[in-house]
Amino acid sequence: MNAMNQNSDDHRSLGTEPRGLRRLSNGYFVSTEEAPALSRREFLEAAGFSLSLAAMSGCGRAPVESALPFPIQPVGAIPGRLQYYASTCAGCPAACGLLIGTRDGRPLKMEGLPEHPLSQGGLCAVGQALPIGLYDSQRLIGLLRAGKKAEWAQVDEEILQGLRQIKDQEQQVVIVTSTITSPTIQASIDSFLDQFQNAKHVVLDAVSSSAILDAHEQTHAVRVLPHYRFDRAEVVVSFGADFLGTWISPVEFTADWSARRVPREQSPEMSYHVQLESRMSLTGSNADRRIAIHPSNQGPLVARLADKLAAAAGRQLDEPLAPRIAESDENLVSELAERLWNARGKSLVLCDSQEVGVQTQINFINDLLGNYEHTLDIERPSLQRQGNDREVQQLVEDIRAKQVGALIVAEVDLLYDLAGHESLSAEVGEIPLTISFSHRVDEFAAIAKFVCPDHHTLESWSDAEPISGLISLIQPTIRPLSNTRAIVESLAVWSGQPQAAYEVVKDHWEKKIFPRRRSTGSSQFLDFWEQALRDGFVEVSSEAPTIGRFETSVLEPVAQERMSENFSLVLYNKVSMLDSRHSHNPWLQELPDPVTKVTWDNYVSISPRDAAELGIQDGDVVKVSAGKNGSRIELPALIQPGQHDGVLAVALAYGCKGTDRFAKIGPQWIEARPSVSENGLVGVNAAVFVSFHGGTQRYTRAGFSLAKTSRHRELAATQEYNSLELPPEVAPHGAERRKIVQHTTLAAFTKDAEAGAVEEHFSTETQLWPEDHPKPDHTWGMVIDLNKCTGCSACVIACQSENNIPVVGYDEVRRQREMHWIRIDRYYDGEDEDLNVAHQPMMCQHCGNAPCETVCPVLATVHSSEGLNEQVYNRCVGTRYCANNCPYKVRRFNWFKYPYDDTLQNLVLNPEVTVRSRGVMEKCSMCFQRIEAGKIEARSQGLPIVDGAIQTACQQSCPASAIVFGDMNDPQSEIHLALENPRRYRVLEELNVRPAVSYLRVVRNRDEESQHG
Incomplete structure (x- = not known):
């Protein structure tokens, strides 16, 4: 693992820059003279594979005319060799550990940082998709003034002049951001705001957890978000919190949760997980017991559970917290209370409600169970959600009252995510000074007076502190491709103290982080700094907040709600669309939702019974209205098993400005069907239904009507x-x-x-094949633990990034022509309360007796001496006989030559993997290029291949560590042990195709046998 020991002027050890040349971040010099941009072919002919970064600098700044090699070769730098840099993912505030794979200074492949204490080597789909955002040619290449291009010097002068006037007039200065986990950026914001008498920093999260923080402020006298420890929990009860999908820190929670889901023959133990929710979430689909509840019933169930546990603990309350509930609910709560009470100190109860009263009762339950400081840590709290909805609501009132003189927005689209934004645009336009740090012209940037785009995270110096005391670095792996500037640099200029981002970060670490080092660390700051660069993170001492005793006086009884005759609406996020920033990423747009398997759209999920009563089929466009005079949207319907009757569910982060660019993605000569929205955007913005109530933003509301229209739009689903x-x-x-x-x-x-x-149906070794394929050296294989796999789909994007898999667009996915080499099959089994959900990764099984090989007329698909089913693209003539003969249906036919005319975006392509042409069959290769690289490395050292040294892309970043890959000939390997697991089986083994991929069967933590397992 390497680290970039450089300042803002790059490698100081390389000497000064020659006149007329500029040094790039990888040490190359490029001409600063203007020259015509190079095509990809011209660039490869002129520069070869080792000058990729030089070409990229021409995309945003001075085009490249000539390039020179390193004057001094950096230690360990080998042209063409993939090198990894430790960093931090900035795709969301979870701040997982990140390994950035670069080749000749070009970031290509994102992977999880194995040593990171939270993410433990895992990385979600959003983190895997970071490179496509870096090479997005529609990202802003410079700053804008009133919508037109401008220069930094001019804009800085005008902003400084505006800030001086605002300061003299004592007007309010407001910075609005999403959760800031970076201590350096937070210090820069605080320093900037200290200039003004009337200034504040408002935190607006696209999906807020403000109620949890507010509840702890009431019950423990400190506004914190607990650090949830699923690795210590034997019993988990979740009321709607999708902690395996999108809630707070899903990669960390998945790693901890899955570690307790592995029963062994010697110790058959695993955690018990109950999920009570209104819609089918990824977490609910993995629960041992899932119970569909109406949103209005969540509060009474939580309160009744608190009453029962208080009685068990002898904590007498003045009056019961819960109203009377149905007998069936009473029995359910009694069962949960008994299980939780028997697991005191080893249980965890959580909830996604934005009602502060419900969250105070959740705190009471965890306090009764003794879970604080065991499975909930508030002495080292999480900093991954800091949104304060009361302050956001006050900001809206201040804007409408014309009390804001300057509004600066970063990492959030204020006019997209904010509740009631549709009526706020005019007032924002009248604010004297508005500044956006957005990478593109979003809703707020479109009306902002200045757009000062921030660097992409792969171009930035920054840091993150997701958990108090755990601080990680973000380091750049490429020089900024465009005329952008880091937020900390802009704030430093506007504070009158210009400083490079590297120096800002390093100075903050020396003054604030280094003094918190643990006693075992080095006494020299440079040693401390360089160690942090190599490792990617440091663990330092943290000042524990002053926590008061639990205050029971804040508990209030829950009022009995009558179930509305109308529908209730639940707004949520998909794993690929955590907020609107990701809507411009085509990899994420085409990622099938783990539950619904739909791509390229949001939709209205409706229960099967409600759909039958209203005569609604999948794809029927329906109108969702909030009351008679409220907001309304139109979306296609999706019938969702497991969803409670009377409940509608719609995903947020769709219908974003600029996504009409994807309307005709796919083959250029085929006219794709238009988007469902009238303006051509991908999906519809459902944030119009977010509302403020009781000081928090609410994502669940009652009083909605549903009406079927005459239109129909077929959903682009990958599984039928x-x-x-x-x-x-x-x-x-x-x-x-x-x-x-x-x-x-x-x-x-x-x-x-x-x-x-x-x-097994096929139980004899006698077969038509003349002999088994000899495999004297290696036999590569894979084992997937279905009890660990959650279906999160991070492996799908990891594979897409590694293997140059094209995006085909809505219309082709609709025709079942998606190109993903690995898919996650989702199956429903049973119905109603006995509905079970299973997720199964499915890729080429690399069969020993491969049926595809026997039917190929040109020997394009052949068997290697190491057990791999290989595809020779140059031989393939596209008969598709192999696909017809494959029982697993895992081979993909490239129907068209998908356009690669965006030269900047093409830089995301992995040069070790062939970009396939039209009319060939392609499929999983078990990352053959990684296998060969591992073998070459072992040979160069004169050593055998170490077990685990070769990892496939899907395996490396799996948050659940559900995939094991290795040499089945090695009796000491991890895969050999996995093959001896009594839960092991092979799919369609009765066909005698002898797949090299095995699975470990699902085990549900249930006391009794179930008809459906």
Whole structure:
């Protein structure tokens, strides 16, 4: 792992810059003279593979005329060799550890940082997709003044003049950001605002957790967000919190949760997880027990659970917190209370409600169970959500009252995410000074007087402190491609103290972070700094907040709500669309939602019973209205099993300004169908339904109507088969299931570790094949633990980034022509309360007796001596016989030559993997290029390949560590141990295709046998 030991002028050890040349971040010199831009072909012919960065600088700044190699070769730098730099993901405030794979100064592949204490080597889909955002040719290449190009010197002077006037008039200066985990950026904001008598920093999160912080301020006298420790929890009860999908820190929570989901034959133990929710979430689909509840019933259930636990603990309350509830709910709460009470100190109860009263009761429950300082840490709290909705609401009132003189916005689209934004644009336009740091012209930037774009995170120096005491660095791996400037540099200029971002970060670390070092660390700051650069993070002492005793007087009884005859609406985020910033990323737009498997749209999820009553089918465009005179939107409907009746669910972060660029993505000669929205955007903005109530933003509301229109829009779904139940014509008695996903219960597993195994139909070694393929050296294989896999789909984007998989667009996905080499199949099994959901990664199984090989007329698909099914693109003539003969349906046909005319975006392509032309078959190669690189490295050192040294892209960043890859010939390897697991099976083994991919069957933590496992 390497670190960039450089300041803002790059490698100081390389000497001074020659006149007329400029040094790039990788040490190359480029001409500062103007020259025509190079095409990709011209660039490769002139410069070869080692000058990629030089070409990129021409995309945003001075075009390249000539390039010179390193005057002094940096230690360890080998042209063409992939090098990794430790950094931090800035895709969301979770701030996971990041390894940035660069080749000749060009960032290519994002991976998880294995040593990071929180993410533990995992990385979500958003983090994997960072490079496509860096090479986005529609990112702003410079600053704007009143919508027109400008120069920094001119803009800085006008902004300084405006700030002086505002200061003299004592007008209010407001900086609005999303959660800032960076201590350096926060210090810069504080220093900038200290110039003014009337100034404040307002934190607006696209999806807020303000109620949790407000509740702790009431119950513990400190406004903090606990650090949730799922790795210590034996019983988890979640009321709506999608902690495996989008809630707070899903990569960290997935790693901790999955670590307790591995029953072993010697110790058959695993955590027990109950999910109570209104819509089908990713977390609910993985729960041992999932209970669909109406949103109006969440508060009473939480309160009744608190009452029962208070009685068990002998904590007498003045009056019950809960109203009377139904007998079935009473039985449910009694069961949960008993389980939680028996796991005191080892349980965890959480909730996504934005009602402060509900969150105070959640705090009371965890206090009764003794969970604080065990599974909830508030002495080292999480800093990953800091939004304060009361301050946001006050800001709206101040803007409408014309009390704001300067409004500066960063990392959030104020006029997209803010509740009631549609009526705020005019007032914002009248503010004397408005500044946006956005990378593109979003809703706020479109009316801002100045747009001063920030660097991309891969171009930036910064840091992050997601958990108190754990601080990580963000370091650049490429010189800024455009005329952008870091936020800290802009604030320093406007504070009258210009300073480079590197110096700002380094100075802050020397003054504020270094004194907090642990006693075992170095006494020299440079040693401390360089160690942090190499490792990517440091752990330092943290000042524990002053925590008061739990204050029961703030608890208030829950009022009985009558279930509305109208619909209730639940707004949520998808794993690929955490906020509107990601809507411009085509990889994320085309990522199938883990639950619905739909791409390129948001939609209205509706329960099967409600759909049947209203005569609604998938794709029927419906109108959702908030009352008679409220906001309304039109979206296609999706019938969602597991969703509670009377509930509608719509995803946020769609319908963003500028996404009409994707309207015709795909083959240029085919006219794609237009977007569902009238303005051609991808999806519709459902943030119009977010409202303020009781000092918090609410994402669940009642009183909605649903009306079917005459229009229909087919959803671009990647999966049309949803059930494991065999159709009636195959199983007339309805008792048989497909055995693709094998299930058992913990109770059955405890009695027999092979419980749930299916007897193989093909039980003889006699076969038509003349002999087995000899594999004397290596036999590569994979094992996937379905009990760990959550279906988060990070592996899908990891594979897409590694293997140059094209984006095909809505219309092609609609035709079932998506190109992803790995898919996550999602199956529903059972119905209503007995509905189970299973997620199964499916890629080329690299069969020993591969049926694709026997039918290829040109030998384009062949078997290697190391057990891999290889695809020779130059031989393939596109007969598609192999796809027809594949029982797993994992081969992809490249129907068209998808356009690669964006020369900047093409820089995201991995040069080690062929960019396939039209009319060839492609599929998973088990990251053959990584296998070869590992073998070459081992040979160069004269050593055998170490187990684990070669990792596939999907395996490396899996947050759940569900994938094991290795040499099955090695008896000491991890995969060899996995193959001996009694839960192991192979899909469609009865066909005798002998796949090299095995699975470990699902184990649900249930006491009794279930019909559906």
